[in-house]
Amino acid sequence: MLHRLSADDPRFRTVTFRTGLNLLVAHTRGESSGTDSRNGTGKSSMIELLHFLLGSTVRKHSLVTRPALRNIRFTLELDWPGQARQVKVSRCGKRHKVVETNALLGERVQQGLDFDDDGFEYFDELTVTEWTRAIESHLFRLPADHGPGISGRAMLSLLLRRAGAHAFNSPVQTFPQQRPSDATANLAYLLGLGWQLAARYREIAAREATRKQLRAAMDDPAWARVVGSTADLRTKIVVAEADVERLTREVSAFRVVPAYEELKKQADELDRRVRALPDEDVIDRRNLADLRRAVAETNDPETEYLERVYNELGVVLPDGVRRSFDDVRGFHHSIVRNRRRYLSEEIAEIERRLADREEERTRLGDELSATLRALQEGGALDGLTARQQLLAQKQATLAALRKQHETALALESSQREIAEQRATLRTTLKADIEERASQTREAILMFTEFARRLYGGERDAYLLIDAGTHSLEITPHVDSGDSLGINRMVIFCLDLTAAVICHRHGRGPDFLVHDSHLFDGVDERQIAEALKLAEEVCAREGLQYIVTLNSDVLEQVRLLGSVQHVSPIEPKLDDRYEEGGLFGFRF
Structure with missing residues (x-):
């Protein structure tokens, strides 16, 4: 009072x-x-x-x-x-x-x-x-x-x-x-x-008001970007789940290589060297052909025809001339012999280089394969971090899509559920009034x-x-x-x-x-x-x-x-x- x-x-x-x-x-x-x-x-x-x-x-x-x-x-x-x-x-x-x-x-x-x-x-x-x-x-x-x-x-x-x-x-x-x-x-x-049952109408009214606002928002072209249809969202969820599973496997199998950058530089150098060997082979093989052709063309000069010519002419060469001619012929023979020896040595050097490069090619191929295998099986720490960040982004996207899918499902089924709740509440309240x-x-x-x-x-x-x-x-x-x-x-x-x-x-x-x-x-x-x-x-x-x-x-x-x-x-x-x-x- x-x-x-x-x-x-x-x-x-x-x-x-x-x-x-x-x-x-x-x-x-x-x-x-x-x-x-x-x-x-x-x-x-x-x-x-x-x-x-x-x-x-x-x-x-x-x-x-x-x-x-x-x-x-x-x-x-x-x-x-x-x-x-x-x-x-x-x-x-x-x-x-x-x-x-x-x-x-x-x-x-x-x-x-x-x-x-x-x-x-x-x-x-x-x-x-x-x-x-x-x-x-x-x-x-x-x-x-x-x-x-x-x-x-x-x-x-x-x-x-x-x-x-x-x-x-x-x-x-x-x-x-x-x-x-x-x-x-x-x-x-x-x-x-x-009154408890009567107050429950408020919850249904609030849910219906929210549904009406969402339905009104569907007239906005931006609605599809915000929520979308359940069919579209199901498709996006399947793709997002596959991306998450793939990235999860990659992160689980990822092996951190401490000297990843050095290995990467080494692989680049090996690859550059392997690519350069054929060019060097081409040059040496062209030089080898030239040398072999030069060897074939290097011979002692013919001198016998000179004495026969002089005899036919009735010219008798004195001994001094003969000795001078023999000296010249010996000189030329020495030159030809030296040239053949030089060309043979050059040919042998080129053949050796070709053989060495063949061995180098095999060795470089093995090293490059091993290096590339190491790079493929692992990576640097920042590479693992990048994959983990990408995985987190994909997981967040997947969670958002699932939430959107729930919202879309709730919107599509809300009217029916609200009607069912109203009917159930009304029946319950009628029984309560009778009691x-x-x-x-x-x-x-x-x-x-x-x-x-x-x-x-x-x-x-x-x-x-x-x-x-x-x-x-x-x-x-x-x-x-x-x-x-x-x-x-x-x-x-x-x-x-x-x-x-x-x-x-x-x-x-x-x-x-x-x-x-x-x-x-x-x-x-x-x-x-x-x-x-x-x-x-x-x-x-x-x-x-x-x-x-x-x-x-x-x-x-x-x-x-x-x-x-x-x-x-x-x-x-x-x-x-x-x-x-x-x-x-x-x-």
């Missing part, structure tokens, strides 16, 4: 709550002018402050971030389950990420609240996350592993609807962007229905009772609870003909039903707060009956109902005989420009 809303700014008009029905009324002063207004007196701001102190997220345009308010420290005093003394919680817009409380939470969020022995003067600083976790654990009894889609903050938004969040547009959703699956899961928890017949009966009968109190038995009024395709369907209905006022009273009946049931079964707090916007367009007779009903229910169930009203609406309600004995709570807001509002000044 809420007790007191205050601030450290003396101009702020402290709000004091009580049990049962609480009416925070904005009055019109007798001396008010035609330009004064009860709009802006702080009725909706009070609900914003309650949310702020109960852990709401502060955004750029939040009320407490305004320059006139950001340094003010607001405080809420409220009852806490299992504690005899009230809990104080304080928060400031300037330090909105910190929550101060006189109860020692800290690391004892799950063990419970312990008060400091010195009383309320001690304040423990918590993060907003720790504070909201404590609210979930103690006010709503949510298990710590409740999962996404359901939260204490979402349920507080049902019990403290905010006009600024457009919470009165729908009975189930508390803001327009809220997923129906999330909204019904939180309401299901308050009503005692299968929770007592809980559904309690909620349906209570809502119908409240609606009939407001509109009688002539209008068809019911609370539909069913397993839908996309979410648990909780649909409150009162025949209205699209009347805004009746639709607002549907919200009143649903909220009151949820507040009673969750408090009755220990799943929620004992307060319900409504802004005066709830009664926009509502006939004063239904407003009067709604306030009377809320008063009776609060008395019976031990609840606290806080509602803001304008004084003219309250006067009309009292004329109809409702809640005449109920006096508004303090402060009494009015339309005085400066001091009449909740904050005591205008900003």
Whole structure:
């Protein structure tokens, strides 16, 4: 139960709550002018402050971030389950990420609240996350592993609807962007229905949203490069697997040769020498042929014909001439003999070189084969490193292709799987609703009772609870003909039903707060009956109902005989420009 809303700014008009029905009324002063207004007196701001102190997220345009308010420290005093003394919680817009409380939470969020022995003067600083976790654990009894889609903050938004969040547009959703699956899961928890099953719709919805985004991306020509078809990817995977296997074998069989570069240079030199030998052979064989031809052409000159010629001419050569001629002939014979010997030696040298080269050719061939074999069987360390890097790249490519293939398969089969999951979840949830017949009966009968109190038995009024395709369907209905006022009273009946049931079964707090916007367009007779009903229910169930009203609406309600004995709570807001509002000044 809420007790007191205050601030450290003396101009702020402290709000004091009580049990049962609480009416925070904005009055019109007798001396008010035609330009004064009860709009802006702080009725909706009070609900914003309650949310702020109960852990709401502060955004750029939040009320407490305004320059006139950001340094003010607001405080809420409220009852806490299992504690005899009230809990104080304080928060400031300037330090909105910190929550101060006189109860020692800290690391004892799950063990419970312990008060400091010195009383309320001690304040423990918590993060907003720790504070909201404590609210979930103690006010709503949510298990710590409740999962996404359901939260204490979402349920507080049902019990403290905010006009600024457009919470009165729908009975189930508390803001327009809220997923129906999330909204019904939180309401299901308050009503005692299968909220875990209802929350599973969120997972399916998230998966379907992802699938739709992927399907939309398929219209982009770049899609094939990102994911591709399963057939193309299967082919690429086969090729990539073969490359990885080949490189794996090469790396496994690779032998590092320490003198790899020297061997490579040696092989190049041997190859160059082997290639040069035939050219040298050609030159020597050509010279050998020339020498052999020269030997064949080297003979002693014929001299016998000279003496015969001289005899036929009758010339007798003297002995001196004969001796000179014999000397010349001997000289020429010596020259021919020397030339033949020189040519023979040259021929022998060339033949030796040819034979040596033949042996060298055989030897070089053996050496080159051995060197090339060593190079082929192993390599330098950088060669092994390069192969290992290439193998790693191929393995990464293969892993990426397999992931793409999984994504493509998931996309192709996701629609069928999602439909199957929805059907299975819907069947399971229908069975769960049947098993929770007592809980559904309690909620349906209570809502119908409240609606009939407001509109009688002539209008068809019911609370539909069913397993839908996309979410648990909780649909409150009162025949209205699209009347805004009746639709607002549907919200009143649903909220009151949820507040009673969750408090009755220990799943929620004992307060319900409504802004005066709830009664926009509502006939004063239904407003009067709604306030009377809320008063009776609060008395019976031990609840606290806080509602803001304008004084003219309250006067009309009292004329109809409702809640005449109920006096508004303090402060009494009015339309005085400066001091009449909740904050005591205008900003």
